[in-house]
Amino acid sequence: MTRHGRVARTPVSLRDPALVADARLPAPRPAVGINERARTPRGEIARLARPLLSEPTDRNVWRQQLSLTRVLDWLESFPADTWQDRWLLSGSDDQGSAWGPQGLSAGTRSRFTAGLGFLIVLQVVRPSYKWLFGSRLLGVYDAYRDHNQTALFTELRQRAGGREGCGEHSTEALNVLTRMSIVTGKDLLDFDLEDLADYAKARRASGRTVASLPLAYEILHAVGGLKGSPPTLRQAQARGQLTPAELVDRHPIADRAVRDVLVHYIAERSAVLDYGSLVNLGQMLAALFWGDLERHHPGISSLNLPDEVAQAWKQRVRVLPDGRPRRTVHAVFLAVRSFYLDLLQWSVEDPVRWATWAAPCPISEADIRGYIKETRHRQARMQQRTRTLVPVLPQLVRAAEARLQRATLLLEAARSTEPGEEFTVEDHQYRRTGRNGSHWRPTALFIAPADEPGPRFDAECEENNAFWTWAGIEVLRRTGARIEELLELTHLSLRQYQAPTGETVPLLQISPSKTDRERVIPADPDLVAVLARIIRRIKGPDGRVPLLNRYDGYERAFGPPLPHLFQAPSQHRLQVISANRIRELLTDLALRAGIVDADGAPLRFTPHDFRRVFSTETVNGGLPIHIAAKLLGHLDLNTTQAYVAVYPEEVIRHYRQFVDQRRTHRPSEEYREPSDTEWQEFRDHFSLRKVALGTCDRPYGTPCQHENACIRCPMLRLDLAQEPRLLEIETNTRKRLREAQRMQWLGEVAGLQESLRHIATKKQQAERLRAQAGHGETGVGALG
Structure with a gap:
């Protein structure tokens, strides 16, 4: 689907009454069936509970019977026909860990808890989510999985265990599905999206996170559950594009006839506007224009506005609710003016449909005359911002590189350190927090400063954020790509071009975005090194880049599975990084680096x-x-x-x-x-810049400004194969320097010392290139 379309998004005829119909309410959910197991007699419960014991010794059987007797005697004290109703009458469902009779000893309380655990496993009693979240049921979830839908839970456990890096989150995902089965009494394959929504709502109400719910969704979908649903929870929860009627109905409009004409107008415009522009158009016409008129002029029903009404509206729309001037007021004026002029034109073409709504436009040419001035002011602000940021960009780049280097060292050191021990990185002492044992989270590498007070942090998370901050900056500044184009880059975007000289030139293909036109950018060696490092990081164990669906926040739609380059673990699963995440990382780095303007005001970078x-x-x-x-x-x-x-x-x-x-x-x-x-x-033109020591990267169409003094030229990219020639030049220069010093040729001494300084810079460049080559980050082959 194109972003800035020429493809109509209205699937029905504009004359179809369904176009202006209100959004349908969801169908009511079927009532939960009666829990037949709650009618099980006491004797039958005792018989069914015996196989639940892992070691059915006489003593364990006696303890089980005692626990069941205690909890069943207590439940029978409440007048009801089923064990479930007795449980609800007891009020324990709302009490959490304080359930049951009060004033019990610790031993008696443990017997009550064990007895209730047997009832839960047998599905005789179904406690609520609130009770499960507030109670600690040791071993009950495992016992429930071992005796209910055992084969399916076993397959779910295998699916969850196969997720790399999930660890304890796999267990929590299984617990999510177990709790849902306990509370609803449903088979796992009968769960639907409403069941997951109910769980998430109850989980948040208890003050807990739902971080493992997406993983639970994915493994359940993988074994055949949630039929007809997308493969991920995010795709299932995505609302998608709103219809023209829904875009208008987000803003209450009293007059039904005006509401319908706005819906029809937006439906007509949807054929040539992208979805984001369509949302803005609906908001300006339905909220800022007609909604405002209805609030201040109740009962208004005609687009033919009296002059005083139009003038009052134009004064109101110029000011935001907080009293500040509205910078986009001319965009609102242009939208309203286009609306009126379009209706006027359409009334000539199709008078039956549109002639009723043709009216004089309340926005005159004088009202929009300031649009050009506003555009110039906006351009001036952008250019001034650019002039402000260009001098501090090298500082941001250095900060990103330093942070990544430090985070990498911290992660390597933390991985080789046992919990509780200390280690040193860059003259700073750190301690890996946590402890050994079953309660230690093996996938978390929390460390804290040991030589000075400071909060603990996750070394893996810090290294992941540092890497993608550095990668985002490098690709953005070397390609000039838009943020959505950056996130749409895939392994398939890397192409090769055979130059007439026989040299293979790597190219970066930018997919169609804002203008629906793809373009190709020649990739210089530094960009190749960055892309190669990204590819090496995201490749799976099979040597391939994982295929992921990317959510387009502008079109509110998921794309096809592609090997996206900007993908990282999020909520214990691989996801394509979002545009907001890139913005957050850039803002955080600018604050960490202390980048400020001349007046001391903090500066931030946007993509x-x-x-x-x-x-x-x-x-x-x-x-x-x-x-x-x-x-x-x-x-x-x-x-x-x-x-x-x-x-x-x-x-x-x-x-x-x-x-x-x-x-x-x-x-x-x-x-x-x-x-x-x-x-x-x-x-x-890059291949036509060959010199003795490497390649000249001076801008296209420009002459050499250094009189072919390549050693001193910052545009020279050294060829590692010519490093011996560089060392030979250095040796010769040092001999000439000693001679000049002996002969007191002071001008020559200064020139030779300057040459040696540049030679040292070239040697550092050679070391960096050698390191990149050692990691396979040079040449076209690095992008494979």
Whole structure:
């Protein structure tokens, strides 16, 4: 499905009465059947309970009978026909661990608890979720699984145990299904989504988490349960796209006729708008426009608004409820103006349907005249933000790299340390918390600072957050991709191009997103190294990238299973990272790094900031703007120009160019779609920069600015095969330096020392490249 469609989303005819029908209420759930086992006689209960003993010795049988006698005698003191009704009459269902007779000794209380456990396993009594959450039933869940639907529970246990990294969460997922079976009395394969919703509601009401419910859903679905439901709980709970009627009905409208015309209008517009734009349109027309009119003018029923009513509404919509001016007021005006003008045009084309609603537009051209000014102010704010963030971007990058390096060291050290012991990382002392034994969580690696007070944290979680923060920053700043395009990258997005010189150039294919046009970006070696590291991290034991369904928050729909690159464990299962999660990680890193503005105000980065920085650096670096527009996926060059932040030196340079060429017309070739030849030349320009020591990565179309002094040039990417040549140059330079010092050629001494400094930088670059090569992060083969 395309994002910015040309595909209608209305599955019925616009004349169909179902289009404007109210959303149907869910069908009532069938009543829970009577618990027939609650009528079991006492003697039969004793007989059925005997096989529940793992060691049926005489003493254990006597203890079991004593426990059952105590709890059954107590239940029989309440007047009812079934054991379940007696349990409810006792009031214990609401008392949790304080259930049963009061003032009992510890021994008698334990016998009552053991007897009730036997009744639960036999399904004679069905306590509520509230009681189960508040009581501690040692061994009851295991006994219930061993004597009820044993084969199915065994298969569920195998499915849960096969999930890597789940550990104790697999046991809790089994407990979730066991509790549901105990409370509802249903077979496992008869559970539906309502049963899971009831469990989640009760669990949250008790103040507990439902973290293991998604895993319980998945293993139950894997064994044939929840028939007709999606494979994951998130997909099952996703509401999906709302119909035009539902979009309008989110905002109460009293006049039914106006409500219906709004529904029909949004249905017509849905053929050419993406879902996010459709939601905004519904909110502006139904809430900010007509809903506001009905609140201030009860009984209004015509789109032909009196002038005083229209003027009052325009004044109100300019201000937010908290008194601040509404920045998007012109967007509201344009939506309302389009609504009126569309109805007017449609009334000419189809007067039977639309002529009744044709009315003079209350939004004049003067009202929207400030839209261009507002757009310029918005662009100015974006460009000023870009100019503010560009100088501190290297600081953010260094902070991400340092955090990842430190988190990796902490995780490796914590894994090799026993619980309770201390270890040292980067001159800081840490202690792995927890204890050995059955109650220790084996999948949690909590550590706490030992040399200074500080909270404990999960080393695995910290390393996972640090890695994906670093990966997100690197890919965003090196590709200029939008956040949704970043999360849509898959293993299939990596392509190869055979250059005329015979060199294989790695390419990154960006899937269609905002403009429904895919594009290809040449991947430089640094980007290849980042992508290779991501692929190596997410590959499964079978050497393949797991296939996951990604939820598109804009279209509110799940995509097909694909090998997404940005996937990480969440709630004990692999999921595609969400856009909000990336934003949270960037904000957290900026706060950790202490990045502030000149006035000391904290700065934060959003994913789109990297796109603006990328466009600014590429265009200001000399890349023709029509090439930059194609890299960014812009259909209009004006969009690219608005992204580029203008610096004072750029203004001066361009003004001088204008003065030099003021008698000639500005060449129009710069503002056109690049030809196939130009685009091919751009893609191949890296392979045409071969020098003795490696590859020159100067921007496309620019001459060498360092007079071929490659040693001192930061644009030189060293070829590891030429490292001996670099060492030879270093040896020769040192000999020349000693000679210059002996001859007192001070100018030559300064120049040679500067060369040696750059040679040291190149040697560090060689070490980094060698490390990447050692991890298989270089070359096209690294992306396989």
